[in-house]
Amino acid sequence: MSECKLNHSHEDVRNKYESQAAFxxxxxxxxxxxxxxxxxxxxxxxxxxxxxxxYDLVSEDEKYERNNRLFLVLKNV
Structure with a gap:
């Protein structure tokens, strides 16, 4: 993933989650x-x-990597 200089708000994350939840x-x-x-x-x-x-557009390999990272983050907060 490329580096982004924008800071994303809690609402940005919620909206992005809602748009990708089905995937x-x-x-x-x-x-x-x-x-x-x-x-x-x-x-x-x-x-x-x-x-x-x-998330919905990435390869299965990339989804696997992202899922691993997301589970790690979500289970440890």
Whole structure:
């Protein structure tokens, strides 16, 4: 993933999640619901936003990598 200089808000992450939720693994959705009820650092919001960005368009290998990272983040916050 390329580096982005924009800071993404909690609302940006929520909107991106909602636009990609249909493409995410079902067992990830409750973790996201929990994640979105809490406050997070700007770095973490940016990372999650970029893991979700264009999720529906990436290859299966890339989805696997993103899923691993998302599960790691979501289970440890």
């Amino acid at each position: 995410l693994p079902a067992d990830m959705k409750p973790l996201f619901e929990q994640f979105l009820t809490k406050e997070h650092t700007q770095d973490l919001l940016n990372e999650v936003f970029h893991l979700l960005k264009k």
